[in-house]
Amino acid sequence: MADETSRSGKGEVTGRLSRRQFISRSSALALGATGLVDVPAADAAPGTQPRRGGRARVCMDTSRPDEYLDPMRSNTRQAHVRQFVLYNPLVTISSDFKPVPELAASWSSTPDAKQWVFTLRKGVTFHNGKPLTSADVVYSLRRHIGPKSESQAKALMKSVTDVKAEDASTVRVTLSEANVEFPLILGIYSTMIVPDGFDKAELEKGIGTGPFKLKEFKPGVRGVFVRNENYWKEGLPYVDEIELFAISNISARTNALLAGEIDIMGVLDPKTVGLLEKAPGIDIVAAKSNAHTVMSGMVDQGATTDPNVRLALKFAADRNRAQQNIYKGHSQIGNDHPVPPNDPYYCHDLPLRAYDPGRARFHIKKSNMEGQEIPLYTAETPGPGAVELAILFQQSAAAAGIRIKVVRVPPETFWSNTWLKQPFITSGWNSHFSPDAAFTEAFTQGDRRNETHWANERFQKLMVQARGVADFDRRKEMYWEMQRLLHEDGGFVAPCFYDLIDAKRSRVQGVQANPMGNLGGYRVCEQMWLTS
Amino acid sequence: MVSLILRRVLVSVAVLWLVTILVFSGTEILPGDVAEAVLGQNATEESLAAVRQRLGLDRPALVRYVEWLRHASTGNLGVSLASGRPVSEMMEERIGNTLRLAIFAALIAVPIALTIGMLGALRAGRMLDRSLSTMTLCFMSVPEYFVAAVLVLIFAVRLRWLPVTATPHADESSLQSLAGLVLPVTTLTVVLLAHMARMTRAAILNVMSSPYVENATLKGMTRARVIVRHALPNALPPILNVVALNLAYLVSGVIVVETVFNYPGLGSLMVSAVATHDLPLVQACALDFCIAYVFLNLAADVMSILANPRLRYPK
Numbered sequence: 001m002a003d004e005t006s007r008s009g010k011g012e013v014t015g016r017l018s019r020r021q022f023i024s025r026s027s028a029l030a031l032g033a034t035g036l037v038d039v040p041a042a043d044a045a046p047g048t049q050p051r052r053g054g055r056a057r058v059c060m061d062t063s064r065p066d067e068y069l070d071p072m073r074s075n076t077r078q079a080h081v082r083q084f085v086l087y088n089p090l091v092t093i094s095s096d097f098k099p100v101p102e103l104a105a106s107w108s109s110t111p112d113a114k115q116w117v118f119t120l121r122k123g124v125t126f127h128n129g130k131p132l133t134s135a136d137v138v139y140s141l142r143r144h145i146g147p148k149s150e151s152q153a154k155a156l157m158k159s160v161t162d163v164k165a166e167d168a169s170t171v172r173v174t175l176s177e178a179n180v181e182f183p184l185i186l187g188i189y190s191t192m193i194v195p196d197g198f199d200k201a202e203l204e205k206g207i208g209t210g211p212f213k214l215k216e217f218k219p220g221v222r223g224v225f226v227r228n229e230n231y232w233k234e235g236l237p238y239v240d241e242i243e244l245f246a247i248s249n250i251s252a253r254t255n256a257l258l259a260g261e262i263d264i265m266g267v268l269d270p271k272t273v274g275l276l277e278k279a280p281g282i283d284i285v286a287a288k289s290n291a292h293t294v295m296s297g298m299v300d301q302g303a304t305t306d307p308n309v310r311l312a313l314k315f316a317a318d319r320n321r322a323q324q325n326i327y328k329g330h331s332q333i334g335n336d337h338p339v340p341p342n343d344p345y346y347c348h349d350l351p352l353r354a355y356d357p358g359r360a361r362f363h364i365k366k367s368n369m370e371g372q373e374i375p376l377y378t379a380e381t382p383g384p385g386a387v388e389l390a391i392l393f394q395q396s397a398a399a400a401g402i403r404i405k406v407v408r409v410p411p412e413t414f415w416s417n418t419w420l421k422q423p424f425i426t427s428g429w430n431s432h433f434s435p436d437a438a439f440t441e442a443f444t445q446g447d448r449r450n451e452t453h454w455a456n457e458r459f460q461k462l463m464v465q466a467r468g469v470a471d472f473d474r475r476k477e478m479y480w481e482m483q484r485l486l487h488e489d490g491g492f493v494a495p496c497f498y499d500l501i502d503a504k505r506s507r508v509q510g511v512q513a514n515p516m517g518n519l520g521g522y523r524v525c526e527q528m529w530l531t532s
Numbered sequence: 533m534v535s536l537i538l539r540r541v542l543v544s545v546a547v548l549w550l551v552t553i554l555v556f557s558g559t560e561i562l563p564g565d566v567a568e569a570v571l572g573q574n575a576t577e578e579s580l581a582a583v584r585q586r587l588g589l590d591r592p593a594l595v596r597y598v599e600w601l602r603h604a605s606t607g608n609l610g611v612s613l614a615s616g617r618p619v620s621e622m623m624e625e626r627i628g629n630t631l632r633l634a635i636f637a638a639l640i641a642v643p644i645a646l647t648i649g650m651l652g653a654l655r656a657g658r659m660l661d662r663s664l665s666t667m668t669l670c671f672m673s674v675p676e677y678f679v680a681a682v683l684v685l686i687f688a689v690r691l692r693w694l695p696v697t698a699t700p701h702a703d704e705s706s707l708q709s710l711a712g713l714v715l716p717v718t719t720l721t722v723v724l725l726a727h728m729a730r731m732t733r734a735a736i737l738n739v740m741s742s743p744y745v746e747n748a749t750l751k752g753m754t755r756a757r758v759i760v761r762h763a764l765p766n767a768l769p770p771i772l773n774v775v776a777l778n779l780a781y782l783v784s785g786v787i788v789v790e791t792v793f794n795y796p797g798l799g800s801l802m803v804s805a806v807a808t809h810d811l812p813l814v815q816a817c818a819l820d821f822c823i824a825y826v827f828l829n830l831a832a833d834v835m836s837i838l839a840n841p842r843l844r845y846p847k
Contacts, residue, residue, distance in 0.1 A: 064614075064804055064808075065614075065615055065622060065804055065805075066570070066612070066614040066615030066616075066810075067615075068615075075570075147578050148578075148582055149579070150571070150579050150582060150583065154576070154579065155576070200616075216702075218625070219615065219617075220796065220804070221625075221699065221796050222699070222701075245699070246794075247697060247794045248791065248794070249791050249792050249794070251681060251684075251792075252684070252697060252791075255684055255685070255688060255689050255696045256696040256697055259688050259689050259695070259696045261695055261696050261697065412564075412806075412807040413562070413563050413564045415568065416563065416564035416565075416568035416569070417563045417564060448576055448577070
């Protein structure tokens with residue numbers, strides 16, 4: 001959703017439609033107005049049996065010339081889909097965030113949850129015929145630990161102190177602190193299992209255990225993959241061949257789906273959901289996720305140092321309007337912490353903070369900041385709706401006497417120059433596999449990614465403690481308290497968790513929406529089949 | 533003539549060198565660097581330092597520039613910092629695509645533009661001229677993005693005559709790849725036509741007011757013959773310059789068309805390179821575009837001279 005808005009010379013947003021925005025909107029209007037025949041959308045053929053065969057064209061949103069087959073360097077969503085095409089992780093993450101055995105047939109932990117033993121599945125071979133052994137797993141996991149690691153998962157794997165092969169199909173992982181959810185970390189797209197000893201260059205051959213083998217790969221252009229006939233999952237994959245590429249321009253991508261040039265597309269603009277629902281032969285696939293775009297204020301710099309200002313900002317956010325205007329209803333309302341309503345750990349006791357300009361004004365008066373300008377830095381980069389959120393917030397805060405100045409920065413340098421540098425910004429957090437992952441990533445005291453610099457002793461204590469608590473109810477209590485702490489005192493204004501929306505042609509069946517990512521948690525290629 | 537060309541070539545080399553300095557400093561001044569771009573949100577102090585050391589970014593800018601210059605002058609364009617692949621390989625992949633699009637667009641746009649310009653001059657002030665003039669003005673004013681979107685909507689989505697995207701694949705027939713190019717070439721033609729047609733018309737009309745044209749008319753030649761045989765050769769220099777500029781644009785500036793039609797060309801390569809601060813790749817692309825401009829301008833001048841012998845001996 002890279003809408004652009006015109007701005008004055010100083011970078012302030014003036015709220016007028018930019019030329020490009022006007023044109024893309026009117027093109028969308030033209031699309032709708034040129035008489036898309038209003039027939040009921042072809043329903044998914046009821047009870048279709050999986051059919052083997054066919055060639056599927058899967059299209060994601062971004063590709064870069066610097067893309068790799070190495071799963072550790074998976075840097076775009078298209079790359080994440082590709083990892084699940086060529087490789088397997090030890091576990092996969094179900095739609096309710098439970099670890100499901102994949103390359104690891106079973107696992108167990110010591111009672112203190114600090115040592116984990118994984119038993120590998122037998123009879124799994126890599127694409128080059130070599131059987132999977134614990135040596136491969138040890139090598140793959142070790143790539144993510146240690147100071148020299150350039151892995152995307154390095155922070156998540158921080159607590160791993162040792163990975164050892166106990167025998168040919170058993171691996172023992174030792175952690176520095178208890179973590180009852182440790183297996184989930186091994187289910188994300190970067191912790192795939194690669195052959196032992198393969199260095200960076202050899203990894204670009206794409207040899208894995210996954211459902212498809214590499215046929216062709218041009219970074220930044222496309223990848224073609226053929227069925228792995230020796231895949232360890234009986235009967236899978238259904239499709240003969242996958243063509244995976246990206247079309248970054250969202251209108252072009254949507255048009256390609258409408259014209260039948262692609263079979264399934266990832267990342268649909270919420271604004272076009274209504275149009276595509278009416279189009280014949282097109283189905284929408286949506287998953288409620290825990291990814292969100294937020295506004296983050298540092299608690300030790302700028303206006304947001306004062307807790308009254310933070311409360312004022314939270315009450316000045318019009319969540320319902322954000323849900324309707326920005327996400328067209330395809331989102332869940334957030335309560336200023338990273339746990340969404342559909343999560344089993346969501347704190348129901350905490351009343352949803354409604355838009356209350358009166359209370360916001362009260363708090364801003366208490367802090368003596370009424371009428372003073374508070375700059376809010378934004379760009380399209382952090383997440384869907386980042387710019388729109390800032391603009392909407394400026395309006396809704398004005399009614400409470402809070403002057404927000406929206407400063408739009410160049411998208412390419414957002415992470416390097418604005419994130420962690422400016423005191424009040426829009427930010428974005430991707431799908432996470434547990435509330436602990438969300439809390440750890442964004443709120444660990446002293447961690448670089450703690451963008452709000454929030455340091456709450458009680459919160460830290462609970463966070464570390466909860467990782468070792470296996471009992472669901474006890475954990476829930478602790479997470480509820482942590483949510484309350486964030487809700488009251490934290491630096492997040494988190495109005496909406498956006499849905500992950502994709503679209504497909506009706507000939508594509510078997511897609512299972514998963515909150516971990518678009519296109520079925522990036523696993524669609526293994527699951528799908530074609531009806532024609 | 534030969535000495536003229538030699539002199540121009542020397543000046544061009546100096547210009548190229550200047551461009552490399554400007555591009556290098558420009559990219560250096562931009563905040564951030566490759567390490568931050570590549571690691572993104574996952575960067576920690578240690579991994580940033582590790583990447584910087586691996587890529588040699590901890591050396592001063594001047595040292596890096598001189599080293600790059602030394603390698604480039606022997607034809608070694610270096611290795612892309614973000615992806616680790618040789619720059620020449622990355623550019624080779626895309627240069628064919630860009631040239632194909634450029635040549636097709638040029639082959640179609642230039643003759644049509646010249647014809648429209650000449651027709652406009654032929655029937656100056658009359659209905660045909662005015663309508664052509666208005667049409668070209670409209671085309672010039674509409675942004676490429678909109679033209680592309682409308683064309684895609686009509687021909688690809690509704691009529692399904694042509695494909696939505698133009699990404700070339702190795703396993704498609706030449707008919708398919710041609711079909712893919714139709715819409716991007718049409719978009720580019722619409723955009724370029726106007727500039728060249730209007731310049732052609734203006735240059736010809738300018739020459740039409742000179743005495744020798746009046747003489748030719750008085751001698752009884754048809755207006756068409758006067759224009760094509762006598763006025764056009766003298767009006768060529770400005771026309772050729774405009775054509776050269778537009779052709780150079782086709783090589784370097786068609787990023788919008790590349791994005792909308794998902795066409796992997798040099799424009800999108802450079803944009804992606806700048807976004808990741810990938811200096812060797814940025815330099816190579818910039819050099820490429822510069823060479824295109826310089827060469828095309830030189831070609832335009834040489835052709836002008838050939839058309840008009842008087843220019844061979846500047847006063």
